[in-house]
Amino acid sequence: MHDITVRFGQVVANSAVEFHAGWSEIHGLVGENGAGKTTLMRVLYGMYTEYDGELCINGEKHSFSSPKDAIAQGIGMVHQHFSLVPSMTVAENVVIGKPPSKRGLINLDESIEIVKKLSKEYGLNINPKDKISDLTVGLQQRVEILKALYLGAEILIMDEPTAVLTPQEIKQLMKTLIDLKNKGKCIILITHKLAEVKMVTDKITVLRNGTIIGNVDTKDTDEKRITNMMVGREVVLDVEKESYNPGKVVLDVHNISCLDKIGLPAVKNISLQVHEGEVVGIAGVQGNGQHELADAISGLIPLLTGEIVLNGKKITGKNPSLVCRKNGMGHIHDDRVGVATASDMSIRDNFLATIYRTSKVKQGLILKYSKADDYVKKNIKKYKVKIGKITDSISSLSGGNMQKLIIAREMFLKPSLLIASQPTRGVDVGAQEFIYQQIIKHRDSKNAVLLISNELSEILALSDRILIIYKGEIIGELNRNEANEEKIGLLMAGIKEDDCNKEAIQ
Numbered sequence: 104m105h106d107i108t109v110r111f112g113q114v115v116a117n118s119a120v121e122f123h124a125g126w127s128e129i130h131g132l133v134g135e136n137g138a139g140k141t142t143l144m145r146v147l148y149g150m151y152t153e154y155d156g157e158l159c160i161n162g163e164k165h166s167f168s169s170p171k172d173a174i175a176q177g178i179g180m181v182h183q184h185f186s187l188v189p190s191m192t193v194a195e196n197v198v199i200g201k202p203p204s205k206r207g208l209i210n211l212d213e214s215i216e217i218v219k220k221l222s223k224e225y226g227l228n229i230n231p232k233d234k235i236s237d238l239t240v241g242l243q244q245r246v247e248i249l250k251a252l253y254l255g256a257e258i259l260i261m262d263e264p265t266a267v268l269t270p271q272e273i274k275q276l277m278k279t280l281i282d283l284k285n286k287g288k289c290i291i292l293i294t295h296k297l298a299e300v301k302m303v304t305d306k307i308t309v310l311r312n313g314t315i316i317g318n319v320d321t322k323d324t325d326e327k328r329i330t331n332m333m334v335g336r337e338v339v340l341d342v343e344k345e346s347y348n349p350g351k352v353v354l355d356v357h358n359i360s361c362l363d364k365i366g367l368p369a370v371k372n373i374s375l376q377v378h379e380g381e382v383v384g385i386a387g388v389q390g391n392g393q394h395e396l397a398d399a400i401s402g403l404i405p406l407l408t409g410e411i412v413l414n415g416k417k418i419t420g421k422n423p424s425l426v427c428r429k430n431g432m433g434h435i436h437d438d439r440v441g442v443a444t445a446s447d448m449s450i451r452d453n454f455l456a457t458i459y460r461t462s463k464v465k466q467g468l469i470l471k472y473s474k475a476d477d478y479v480k481k482n483i484k485k486y487k488v489k490i491g492k493i494t495d496s497i498s499s500l501s502g503g504n505m506q507k508l509i510i511a512r513e514m515f516l517k518p519s520l521l522i523a524s525q526p527t528r529g530v531d532v533g534a535q536e537f538i539y540q541q542i543i544k545h546r547d548s549k550n551a552v553l554l555i556s557n558e559l560s561e562i563l564a565l566s567d568r569i570l571i572i573y574k575g576e577i578i579g580e581l582n583r584n585e586a587n588e589e590k591i592g593l594l595m596a597g598i599k600e601d602d603c604n605k606e607a608i609q
Protein backbone atom coordinates (compact mmCIF):
# COMPACT_ATOMS: atom_id res chain seq x y z
CA MET A 104 0.00 0.00 0.00
CA HIS A 105 1.67 3.18 -1.18
CA ASP A 106 1.05 6.78 -0.09
CA ILE A 107 -2.45 6.03 1.27
CA THR A 108 -4.47 8.94 2.60
CA VAL A 109 -8.03 8.57 3.94
CA ARG A 110 -10.20 11.40 5.25
CA PHE A 111 -13.52 11.36 7.10
CA GLY A 112 -14.67 14.97 7.01
CA GLN A 113 -12.10 16.85 9.08
CA VAL A 114 -10.44 13.69 10.40
CA VAL A 115 -7.41 12.41 8.54
CA ALA A 116 -7.47 8.71 9.46
CA ASN A 117 -4.49 7.70 7.28
CA SER A 118 -1.89 10.13 6.04
CA ALA A 119 0.56 9.12 3.27
CA VAL A 120 0.84 5.60 4.70
CA GLU A 121 3.36 3.11 3.30
CA PHE A 122 2.50 -0.46 4.26
CA HIS A 123 4.16 -3.60 2.93
CA ALA A 124 3.60 -7.21 3.93
CA GLY A 125 4.95 -10.37 2.31
CA TRP A 126 3.98 -14.00 1.73
CA SER A 127 4.66 -16.55 4.47
CA GLU A 128 4.62 -13.73 6.97
CA ILE A 129 2.63 -12.69 10.02
CA HIS A 130 2.69 -8.93 10.04
CA GLY A 131 1.65 -7.06 13.20
CA LEU A 132 -0.12 -3.74 12.74
CA VAL A 133 -0.17 -1.82 16.01
CA GLY A 134 -0.91 1.66 17.31
CA GLU A 135 -3.04 3.67 19.70
CA ASN A 136 -6.82 3.74 19.54
CA GLY A 137 -7.87 5.79 16.54
CA ALA A 138 -4.40 5.55 14.96
CA GLY A 139 -5.98 4.35 11.71
CA LYS A 140 -5.31 0.59 11.71
CA THR A 141 -8.84 -0.56 10.91
CA THR A 142 -9.22 2.19 8.31
CA LEU A 143 -6.06 1.13 6.47
CA MET A 144 -7.19 -2.49 6.38
CA ARG A 145 -10.66 -1.53 5.21
CA VAL A 146 -9.04 0.19 2.24
CA LEU A 147 -7.23 -3.06 1.46
CA TYR A 148 -10.48 -4.99 1.80
CA GLY A 149 -12.32 -2.71 -0.62
CA MET A 150 -14.65 -1.22 1.99
CA TYR A 151 -13.38 2.34 1.59
CA THR A 152 -13.04 3.48 -1.99
CA GLU A 153 -12.45 7.18 -1.32
CA TYR A 154 -8.72 7.39 -0.75
CA ASP A 155 -5.55 8.68 -2.35
CA GLY A 156 -2.68 6.34 -3.06
CA GLU A 157 -1.93 3.03 -4.63
CA LEU A 158 -2.61 -0.57 -3.78
CA CYS A 159 -0.48 -3.37 -5.24
CA ILE A 160 -0.69 -7.13 -4.91
CA ASN A 161 2.25 -9.12 -6.27
CA GLY A 162 3.45 -5.93 -7.92
CA GLU A 163 0.21 -5.40 -9.80
CA LYS A 164 -1.86 -2.27 -9.25
CA HIS A 165 -5.46 -2.72 -8.08
CA SER A 166 -8.37 -0.51 -7.28
CA PHE A 167 -11.32 -2.17 -5.58
CA SER A 168 -14.82 -0.80 -5.68
CA SER A 169 -16.16 -3.25 -3.07
CA PRO A 170 -15.06 -6.14 -0.81
CA LYS A 171 -16.22 -8.45 -3.61
CA ASP A 172 -13.36 -7.17 -5.78
CA ALA A 173 -10.90 -7.57 -2.90
CA ILE A 174 -12.09 -11.13 -2.20
CA ALA A 175 -11.62 -11.97 -5.89
CA GLN A 176 -7.97 -10.96 -5.45
CA GLY A 177 -7.54 -13.28 -2.48
CA ILE A 178 -8.08 -10.86 0.39
CA GLY A 179 -10.04 -11.90 3.46
CA MET A 180 -10.87 -9.96 6.60
CA VAL A 181 -12.11 -11.02 10.02
CA HIS A 182 -13.59 -7.91 11.60
CA GLN A 183 -13.48 -6.54 15.14
CA HIS A 184 -17.21 -7.20 15.34
CA PHE A 185 -18.33 -10.37 13.62
CA SER A 186 -20.80 -10.44 10.78
CA LEU A 187 -22.34 -13.91 11.07
CA VAL A 188 -26.05 -14.70 10.83
CA PRO A 189 -26.88 -16.04 14.32
CA SER A 190 -29.96 -18.04 13.31
CA MET A 191 -28.13 -19.97 10.58
CA THR A 192 -25.76 -22.93 10.82
CA VAL A 193 -21.97 -22.92 10.60
CA ALA A 194 -22.09 -24.44 7.09
CA GLU A 195 -24.60 -21.89 5.81
CA ASN A 196 -22.53 -19.03 7.19
CA VAL A 197 -19.29 -20.30 5.68
CA VAL A 198 -20.67 -20.61 2.15
CA ILE A 199 -22.97 -17.58 2.27
CA GLY A 200 -20.81 -15.48 -0.08
CA LYS A 201 -20.63 -18.17 -2.80
CA PRO A 202 -23.08 -20.97 -2.01
CA PRO A 203 -22.95 -24.26 -3.91
CA SER A 204 -26.33 -24.63 -5.55
CA LYS A 205 -28.62 -27.44 -6.53
CA ARG A 206 -31.58 -26.56 -8.74
CA GLY A 207 -31.38 -22.92 -7.71
CA LEU A 208 -31.26 -23.65 -3.97
CA ILE A 209 -28.32 -23.82 -1.58
CA ASN A 210 -26.95 -27.35 -1.59
CA LEU A 211 -26.81 -27.98 2.15
CA ASP A 212 -25.18 -31.39 1.96
CA GLU A 213 -22.39 -30.04 -0.18
CA SER A 214 -21.99 -27.03 2.15
CA ILE A 215 -21.50 -29.41 5.06
CA GLU A 216 -18.92 -31.39 3.10
CA ILE A 217 -17.07 -28.18 2.18
CA VAL A 218 -16.83 -27.15 5.83
CA LYS A 219 -15.68 -30.60 6.90
CA LYS A 220 -12.94 -30.56 4.26
CA LEU A 221 -11.77 -27.04 5.14
CA SER A 222 -11.82 -27.81 8.88
CA LYS A 223 -9.62 -30.82 8.28
CA GLU A 224 -7.23 -29.05 5.94
CA TYR A 225 -6.61 -26.17 8.36
CA GLY A 226 -7.10 -28.01 11.65
CA LEU A 227 -10.05 -25.79 12.60
CA ASN A 228 -12.44 -28.17 14.31
CA ILE A 229 -16.11 -27.32 14.17
CA ASN A 230 -19.48 -28.98 13.72
CA PRO A 231 -20.93 -27.68 10.43
CA LYS A 232 -24.49 -28.26 11.64
CA ASP A 233 -24.26 -26.17 14.82
CA LYS A 234 -26.23 -22.95 14.97
CA ILE A 235 -24.09 -19.80 15.28
CA SER A 236 -26.08 -18.47 18.25
CA ASP A 237 -25.17 -21.59 20.24
CA LEU A 238 -21.43 -21.17 19.72
CA THR A 239 -18.85 -19.55 21.96
CA VAL A 240 -17.14 -16.43 20.66
CA GLY A 241 -13.99 -18.43 19.95
CA LEU A 242 -15.88 -20.84 17.72
CA GLN A 243 -17.74 -18.01 15.98
CA GLN A 244 -14.38 -16.54 15.11
CA ARG A 245 -13.29 -19.88 13.71
CA VAL A 246 -16.34 -19.73 11.42
CA GLU A 247 -15.26 -16.27 10.25
CA ILE A 248 -11.80 -17.59 9.41
CA LEU A 249 -13.26 -20.59 7.55
CA LYS A 250 -15.53 -18.23 5.65
CA ALA A 251 -12.55 -16.17 4.47
CA LEU A 252 -10.58 -19.32 3.56
CA TYR A 253 -13.54 -20.74 1.62
CA LEU A 254 -13.60 -17.56 -0.44
CA GLY A 255 -9.94 -18.13 -1.27
CA ALA A 256 -8.15 -15.76 1.10
CA GLU A 257 -4.40 -15.67 0.57
CA ILE A 258 -4.00 -12.42 2.47
CA LEU A 259 -5.91 -12.69 5.74
CA ILE A 260 -6.55 -9.58 7.83
CA MET A 261 -7.40 -10.19 11.48
CA ASP A 262 -8.67 -7.10 13.30
CA GLU A 263 -8.15 -7.58 17.06
CA PRO A 264 -8.99 -11.27 16.91
CA THR A 265 -7.98 -12.05 20.49
CA ALA A 266 -9.81 -9.26 22.32
CA VAL A 267 -12.77 -11.51 23.01
CA LEU A 268 -11.03 -14.87 23.38
CA THR A 269 -10.06 -16.91 26.41
CA PRO A 270 -6.36 -17.66 26.99
CA GLN A 271 -6.88 -21.21 25.66
CA GLU A 272 -8.65 -19.94 22.56
CA ILE A 273 -5.86 -17.42 21.99
CA LYS A 274 -3.25 -20.17 22.06
CA GLN A 275 -5.28 -22.16 19.53
CA LEU A 276 -5.70 -19.13 17.27
CA MET A 277 -1.99 -18.34 17.34
CA LYS A 278 -1.29 -21.90 16.29
CA THR A 279 -3.76 -21.52 13.42
CA LEU A 280 -2.13 -18.31 12.27
CA ILE A 281 1.30 -19.92 12.27
CA ASP A 282 -0.09 -22.89 10.29
CA LEU A 283 -1.58 -20.52 7.74
CA LYS A 284 1.70 -18.68 7.44
CA ASN A 285 3.53 -21.96 6.91
CA LYS A 286 1.12 -22.68 4.08
CA GLY A 287 2.46 -19.52 2.44
CA LYS A 288 -0.25 -17.04 3.34
CA CYS A 289 0.16 -13.45 4.41
CA ILE A 290 -1.48 -12.69 7.75
CA ILE A 291 -1.98 -9.13 8.95
CA LEU A 292 -2.65 -9.07 12.67
CA ILE A 293 -4.03 -6.00 14.44
CA THR A 294 -3.84 -6.28 18.21
CA HIS A 295 -3.23 -4.28 21.39
CA LYS A 296 -1.69 -7.24 23.17
CA LEU A 297 1.99 -6.69 22.63
CA ALA A 298 3.01 -10.03 24.10
CA GLU A 299 1.11 -11.67 21.24
CA VAL A 300 2.74 -9.40 18.69
CA LYS A 301 6.15 -10.33 20.02
CA MET A 302 5.26 -14.01 20.10
CA VAL A 303 3.86 -14.67 16.61
CA THR A 304 4.72 -11.88 14.21
CA ASP A 305 7.70 -11.66 11.87
CA LYS A 306 7.43 -7.93 11.22
CA ILE A 307 5.69 -5.02 12.89
CA THR A 308 4.36 -1.76 11.51
CA VAL A 309 3.47 0.99 13.97
CA LEU A 310 0.89 3.69 13.22
CA ARG A 311 0.38 6.84 15.24
CA ASN A 312 -2.22 9.48 14.42
CA GLY A 313 -2.64 8.15 10.90
CA THR A 314 1.05 8.12 10.00
CA ILE A 315 3.65 5.39 9.96
CA ILE A 316 6.09 5.65 12.86
CA GLY A 317 8.16 2.64 12.02
CA ASN A 318 8.58 -0.77 10.54
CA VAL A 319 10.70 -3.31 12.38
CA ASP A 320 11.66 -6.97 12.38
CA THR A 321 10.07 -8.53 15.46
CA LYS A 322 13.28 -10.27 16.48
CA ASP A 323 15.06 -6.90 16.76
CA THR A 324 12.59 -5.34 19.19
CA ASP A 325 10.75 -5.89 22.49
CA GLU A 326 7.44 -4.89 24.11
CA LYS A 327 8.91 -1.82 25.74
CA ARG A 328 10.26 -0.47 22.48
CA ILE A 329 7.00 -1.19 20.64
CA THR A 330 5.07 0.66 23.35
CA ASN A 331 7.39 3.58 23.05
CA MET A 332 6.88 3.73 19.30
CA MET A 333 3.11 3.54 19.75
CA VAL A 334 2.53 6.12 22.45
CA GLY A 335 5.82 8.03 22.44
CA ARG A 336 6.59 7.31 26.09
CA GLU A 337 6.90 4.54 28.64
CA VAL A 338 3.76 3.05 30.13
CA VAL A 339 3.46 1.89 33.73
CA LEU A 340 0.72 -0.62 34.47
CA ASP A 341 1.67 -0.99 38.16
CA VAL A 342 -0.61 1.58 39.75
CA GLU A 343 0.11 3.28 43.04
CA LYS A 344 -2.72 2.83 45.49
CA GLU A 345 -3.57 3.69 49.05
CA SER A 346 -3.35 0.91 51.62
CA TYR A 347 -6.26 -1.50 51.78
CA ASN A 348 -8.73 -0.33 54.34
CA PRO A 349 -12.25 -1.47 53.43
CA GLY A 350 -15.28 0.32 54.88
CA LYS A 351 -18.91 -0.72 55.08
CA VAL A 352 -20.63 -3.10 52.70
CA VAL A 353 -21.83 -1.46 49.47
CA LEU A 354 -22.96 -4.51 47.52
CA ASP A 355 -24.38 -7.55 49.24
CA VAL A 356 -25.25 -10.43 46.96
CA HIS A 357 -26.91 -13.37 48.65
CA ASN A 358 -27.35 -16.79 47.05
CA ILE A 359 -28.22 -15.65 43.55
CA SER A 360 -28.81 -17.93 40.59
CA CYS A 361 -29.75 -17.19 37.00
CA LEU A 362 -29.78 -18.68 33.50
CA ASP A 363 -27.76 -17.81 30.42
CA LYS A 364 -29.33 -16.72 27.14
CA ILE A 365 -30.04 -20.25 25.98
CA GLY A 366 -31.68 -21.17 29.27
CA LEU A 367 -28.92 -23.13 30.96
CA PRO A 368 -27.86 -22.47 34.57
CA ALA A 369 -25.12 -19.81 34.45
CA VAL A 370 -24.86 -18.54 38.03
CA LYS A 371 -25.39 -21.01 40.85
CA ASN A 372 -25.97 -19.77 44.38
CA ILE A 373 -23.37 -17.06 44.41
CA SER A 374 -22.93 -14.86 47.47
CA LEU A 375 -20.43 -12.04 47.65
CA GLN A 376 -19.86 -8.65 49.18
CA VAL A 377 -17.98 -5.62 47.99
CA HIS A 378 -17.01 -2.93 50.49
CA GLU A 379 -16.16 0.72 50.31
CA GLY A 380 -12.58 1.25 49.26
CA GLU A 381 -12.23 -2.20 47.76
CA VAL A 382 -11.76 -3.77 44.34
CA VAL A 383 -13.07 -7.31 44.20
CA GLY A 384 -11.83 -9.11 41.11
CA ILE A 385 -13.70 -12.00 39.54
CA ALA A 386 -11.25 -14.25 37.74
CA GLY A 387 -12.34 -17.07 35.52
CA VAL A 388 -12.14 -18.53 32.05
CA GLN A 389 -14.69 -16.75 29.88
CA GLY A 390 -18.02 -18.53 29.77
CA ASN A 391 -18.06 -19.60 33.42
CA GLY A 392 -20.93 -17.31 34.41
CA GLN A 393 -19.08 -14.05 35.08
CA HIS A 394 -20.88 -12.23 32.26
CA GLU A 395 -24.28 -13.32 33.58
CA LEU A 396 -23.25 -12.49 37.15
CA ALA A 397 -22.65 -8.86 36.15
CA ASP A 398 -25.93 -8.71 34.23
CA ALA A 399 -27.84 -10.27 37.13
CA ILE A 400 -26.43 -7.80 39.67
CA SER A 401 -27.29 -4.83 37.48
CA GLY A 402 -30.82 -6.12 36.86
CA LEU A 403 -30.38 -6.90 33.17
CA ILE A 404 -31.36 -10.55 33.59
CA PRO A 405 -33.85 -11.96 36.11
CA LEU A 406 -32.85 -14.00 39.15
CA LEU A 407 -34.10 -17.50 39.85
CA THR A 408 -33.12 -17.29 43.50
CA GLY A 409 -31.47 -14.90 45.91
CA GLU A 410 -31.31 -11.28 46.83
CA ILE A 411 -29.23 -8.24 46.00
CA VAL A 412 -28.77 -5.31 48.34
CA LEU A 413 -27.06 -2.10 47.24
CA ASN A 414 -26.23 0.53 49.82
CA GLY A 415 -28.72 -1.04 52.22
CA LYS A 416 -31.59 -1.11 49.70
CA LYS A 417 -33.02 -4.24 48.18
CA ILE A 418 -32.73 -3.97 44.39
CA THR A 419 -33.62 -7.54 43.48
CA GLY A 420 -35.65 -7.64 40.27
CA LYS A 421 -35.81 -3.87 40.02
CA ASN A 422 -35.47 -1.75 36.90
CA PRO A 423 -31.78 -1.24 36.12
CA SER A 424 -31.99 2.35 34.98
CA LEU A 425 -34.44 3.67 37.56
CA VAL A 426 -33.48 1.70 40.61
CA CYS A 427 -29.92 0.45 40.27
CA ARG A 428 -28.44 3.63 38.81
CA LYS A 429 -30.38 5.82 41.20
CA ASN A 430 -28.86 3.90 44.08
CA GLY A 431 -25.36 4.45 42.85
CA MET A 432 -24.50 1.73 40.36
CA GLY A 433 -22.36 2.20 37.26
CA HIS A 434 -21.81 -0.64 34.82
CA ILE A 435 -19.12 -0.87 32.16
CA HIS A 436 -20.80 -3.60 30.16
CA ASP A 437 -18.67 -6.10 28.25
CA ASP A 438 -20.84 -5.97 25.11
CA ARG A 439 -19.70 -2.66 23.69
CA VAL A 440 -21.83 -2.61 20.55
CA GLY A 441 -24.84 -4.70 21.56
CA VAL A 442 -25.59 -3.31 25.03
CA ALA A 443 -23.31 -0.48 26.12
CA THR A 444 -24.07 1.79 23.17
CA ALA A 445 -26.92 2.56 20.80
CA SER A 446 -25.31 2.34 17.35
CA ASP A 447 -27.60 4.72 15.50
CA MET A 448 -27.32 7.51 18.07
CA SER A 449 -24.74 10.27 18.34
CA ILE A 450 -21.66 10.33 20.55
CA ARG A 451 -23.35 12.98 22.70
CA ASP A 452 -26.60 11.05 23.17
CA ASN A 453 -24.72 7.89 24.00
CA PHE A 454 -22.82 9.77 26.68
CA LEU A 455 -26.02 11.27 28.03
CA ALA A 456 -27.90 7.96 28.01
CA THR A 457 -27.33 7.28 31.71
CA ILE A 458 -27.17 10.89 32.79
CA TYR A 459 -30.09 12.71 31.20
CA ARG A 460 -32.44 12.02 34.09
CA THR A 461 -30.16 13.61 36.66
CA SER A 462 -30.24 17.16 37.95
CA LYS A 463 -26.76 17.70 36.54
CA VAL A 464 -28.19 18.32 33.09
CA LYS A 465 -31.89 18.94 33.74
CA GLN A 466 -33.81 21.98 34.77
CA GLY A 467 -37.30 20.90 35.73
CA LEU A 468 -38.32 18.62 32.91
CA ILE A 469 -36.10 20.26 30.36
CA LEU A 470 -32.76 18.84 29.30
CA LYS A 471 -30.21 21.63 29.18
CA TYR A 472 -28.28 20.77 26.07
CA SER A 473 -25.68 23.51 26.45
CA LYS A 474 -24.80 22.30 29.93
CA ALA A 475 -24.91 18.67 28.80
CA ASP A 476 -22.63 19.43 25.86
CA ASP A 477 -20.09 21.00 28.21
CA TYR A 478 -19.98 17.81 30.27
CA VAL A 479 -19.69 15.66 27.17
CA LYS A 480 -16.81 17.72 25.79
CA LYS A 481 -15.02 17.91 29.12
CA ASN A 482 -15.15 14.16 29.62
CA ILE A 483 -14.15 13.37 26.07
CA LYS A 484 -11.08 15.50 26.67
CA LYS A 485 -10.34 13.96 30.04
CA TYR A 486 -10.54 10.43 28.68
CA LYS A 487 -8.74 11.38 25.45
CA VAL A 488 -11.55 9.99 23.29
CA LYS A 489 -10.65 10.71 19.68
CA ILE A 490 -13.73 12.02 17.89
CA GLY A 491 -14.79 14.34 15.07
CA LYS A 492 -17.86 16.21 16.42
CA ILE A 493 -20.00 15.19 19.40
CA THR A 494 -23.02 15.03 17.11
CA ASP A 495 -21.35 12.39 14.88
CA SER A 496 -22.70 8.87 15.10
CA ILE A 497 -21.13 6.69 17.78
CA SER A 498 -20.33 4.17 15.05
CA SER A 499 -17.78 6.61 13.59
CA LEU A 500 -15.57 5.93 16.65
CA SER A 501 -12.76 3.40 16.57
CA GLY A 502 -13.31 0.39 18.85
CA GLY A 503 -11.05 1.58 21.65
CA ASN A 504 -12.41 5.10 21.57
CA MET A 505 -15.93 3.78 21.95
CA GLN A 506 -14.74 1.84 25.00
CA LYS A 507 -13.18 4.97 26.50
CA LEU A 508 -16.43 6.90 25.99
CA ILE A 509 -18.40 4.18 27.81
CA ILE A 510 -15.98 4.28 30.74
CA ALA A 511 -16.15 8.08 30.90
CA ARG A 512 -19.94 7.88 31.02
CA GLU A 513 -20.08 5.18 33.69
CA MET A 514 -17.59 7.01 35.92
CA PHE A 515 -19.29 10.39 35.47
CA LEU A 516 -21.84 10.05 38.27
CA LYS A 517 -19.17 8.68 40.64
CA PRO A 518 -21.11 5.48 41.38
CA SER A 519 -20.63 3.98 44.83
CA LEU A 520 -20.57 0.59 43.08
CA LEU A 521 -18.80 0.30 39.75
CA ILE A 522 -19.17 -2.97 37.89
CA ALA A 523 -16.27 -3.02 35.44
CA SER A 524 -16.61 -5.91 33.04
CA GLN A 525 -13.62 -6.33 30.71
CA PRO A 526 -12.91 -2.60 31.09
CA THR A 527 -9.79 -2.43 28.92
CA ARG A 528 -10.87 -4.73 26.11
CA GLY A 529 -9.61 -3.27 22.85
CA VAL A 530 -7.93 -0.21 24.36
CA ASP A 531 -4.30 0.64 23.71
CA VAL A 532 -1.62 0.36 26.41
CA GLY A 533 -1.56 4.09 27.09
CA ALA A 534 -5.31 4.18 27.66
CA GLN A 535 -5.09 1.01 29.71
CA GLU A 536 -2.71 2.75 32.11
CA PHE A 537 -5.16 5.69 32.36
CA ILE A 538 -8.17 3.42 33.00
CA TYR A 539 -6.27 1.52 35.70
CA GLN A 540 -5.50 4.85 37.39
CA GLN A 541 -9.18 5.89 37.21
CA ILE A 542 -10.40 2.62 38.72
CA ILE A 543 -7.89 2.86 41.57
CA LYS A 544 -8.74 6.52 42.15
CA HIS A 545 -12.38 5.51 42.40
CA ARG A 546 -11.50 2.86 45.00
CA ASP A 547 -9.26 5.28 46.91
CA SER A 548 -12.26 7.65 47.14
CA LYS A 549 -14.03 4.97 49.18
CA ASN A 550 -16.14 3.45 46.42
CA ALA A 551 -16.67 -0.24 45.68
CA VAL A 552 -15.52 -1.83 42.45
CA LEU A 553 -16.49 -5.25 41.13
CA LEU A 554 -13.96 -6.05 38.42
CA ILE A 555 -14.56 -8.84 35.93
CA SER A 556 -11.71 -9.59 33.60
CA ASN A 557 -10.26 -12.35 31.45
CA GLU A 558 -6.82 -10.81 31.85
CA LEU A 559 -5.09 -12.25 34.88
CA SER A 560 -2.56 -9.44 34.85
CA GLU A 561 -5.45 -6.96 35.12
CA ILE A 562 -7.03 -8.85 38.02
CA LEU A 563 -3.69 -8.91 39.83
CA ALA A 564 -2.90 -5.25 39.14
CA LEU A 565 -6.20 -3.89 40.47
CA SER A 566 -7.86 -6.27 42.95
CA ASP A 567 -7.71 -6.29 46.74
CA ARG A 568 -9.55 -9.58 46.93
CA ILE A 569 -9.95 -12.14 44.17
CA LEU A 570 -12.85 -14.54 43.74
CA ILE A 571 -12.54 -17.35 41.25
CA ILE A 572 -15.59 -18.39 39.31
CA TYR A 573 -15.88 -21.84 37.79
CA LYS A 574 -18.98 -23.36 36.19
CA GLY A 575 -21.18 -20.67 37.73
CA GLU A 576 -19.86 -21.03 41.27
CA ILE A 577 -17.30 -19.17 43.31
CA ILE A 578 -14.80 -21.92 44.05
CA GLY A 579 -12.10 -19.93 45.77
CA GLU A 580 -11.12 -16.65 47.33
CA LEU A 581 -7.64 -15.17 47.64
CA ASN A 582 -6.35 -11.99 49.18
CA ARG A 583 -4.15 -9.97 46.88
CA ASN A 584 -1.11 -10.76 49.00
CA GLU A 585 -1.49 -14.51 48.73
CA ALA A 586 -2.55 -14.52 45.06
CA ASN A 587 -0.34 -15.28 42.12
CA GLU A 588 -0.95 -16.34 38.53
CA GLU A 589 -0.33 -19.98 39.27
CA LYS A 590 -2.77 -20.24 42.18
CA ILE A 591 -5.49 -18.39 40.27
CA GLY A 592 -4.80 -20.37 37.11
CA LEU A 593 -5.34 -23.69 38.91
CA LEU A 594 -8.59 -22.52 40.45
CA MET A 595 -9.75 -21.16 37.08
CA ALA A 596 -9.31 -24.67 35.73
CA GLY A 597 -11.50 -25.97 38.56
CA ILE A 598 -8.67 -27.43 40.64
CA LYS A 599 -8.99 -26.58 44.32
CA GLU A 600 -6.09 -26.64 46.75
CA ASP A 601 -7.66 -29.63 48.55
CA ASP A 602 -7.65 -31.53 45.26
CA CYS A 603 -3.92 -30.83 44.86
CA ASN A 604 -3.20 -32.06 48.38
CA LYS A 605 -5.26 -35.18 47.77
CA GLU A 606 -3.35 -35.84 44.58
CA ALA A 607 -0.05 -35.39 46.40
CA ILE A 608 -1.08 -37.91 49.08
CA GLN A 609 -2.20 -40.46 46.50
Ligand SMILES: Nc1ncnc2c1ncn2[C@@H]1O[C@H](COP(=O)(O)OP(=O)(O)OP(=O)(O)O)[C@@H](O)[C@H]1O
Pocket residue numbers: 111114115116134135136137138139140141142143489490491498499500501502503504529
Ligand atom coordinates in the same frame (compact mmCIF):
# COMPACT_ATOMS: atom_id res chain seq x y z
N1 LIG B 1 -16.71 5.74 9.23
C1 LIG B 1 -16.07 6.73 9.86
N2 LIG B 1 -16.57 7.98 9.91
C2 LIG B 1 -15.91 8.97 10.55
N3 LIG B 1 -14.73 8.82 11.17
C3 LIG B 1 -14.19 7.60 11.17
C4 LIG B 1 -14.82 6.49 10.52
N4 LIG B 1 -14.05 5.40 10.68
C5 LIG B 1 -12.98 5.80 11.41
N5 LIG B 1 -13.05 7.13 11.69
C6 LIG B 1 -12.05 7.90 12.45
O1 LIG B 1 -10.78 7.63 11.88
C7 LIG B 1 -9.78 7.48 12.89
C8 LIG B 1 -9.09 6.14 12.76
O2 LIG B 1 -10.00 5.12 13.14
P1 LIG B 1 -9.67 3.57 13.09
O3 LIG B 1 -10.95 2.86 13.35
O4 LIG B 1 -8.96 3.26 11.83
O5 LIG B 1 -8.68 3.42 14.33
P2 LIG B 1 -7.97 2.11 14.93
O6 LIG B 1 -6.49 2.34 14.83
O7 LIG B 1 -8.51 0.90 14.30
O8 LIG B 1 -8.36 2.22 16.48
P3 LIG B 1 -8.81 1.08 17.58
O9 LIG B 1 -7.54 0.53 18.12
O10 LIG B 1 -9.50 1.88 18.64
O11 LIG B 1 -9.69 0.11 16.90
C9 LIG B 1 -10.51 7.70 14.20
O12 LIG B 1 -10.32 9.01 14.62
C10 LIG B 1 -11.97 7.44 13.88
O13 LIG B 1 -12.81 8.19 14.72
Ligand SMILES: [Mg+2]
Pocket residue numbers: 140141142183262501502503
Ligand atom coordinates in the same frame (compact mmCIF):
# COMPACT_ATOMS: atom_id res chain seq x y z
MG1 LIG C 1 -9.77 -0.65 15.03
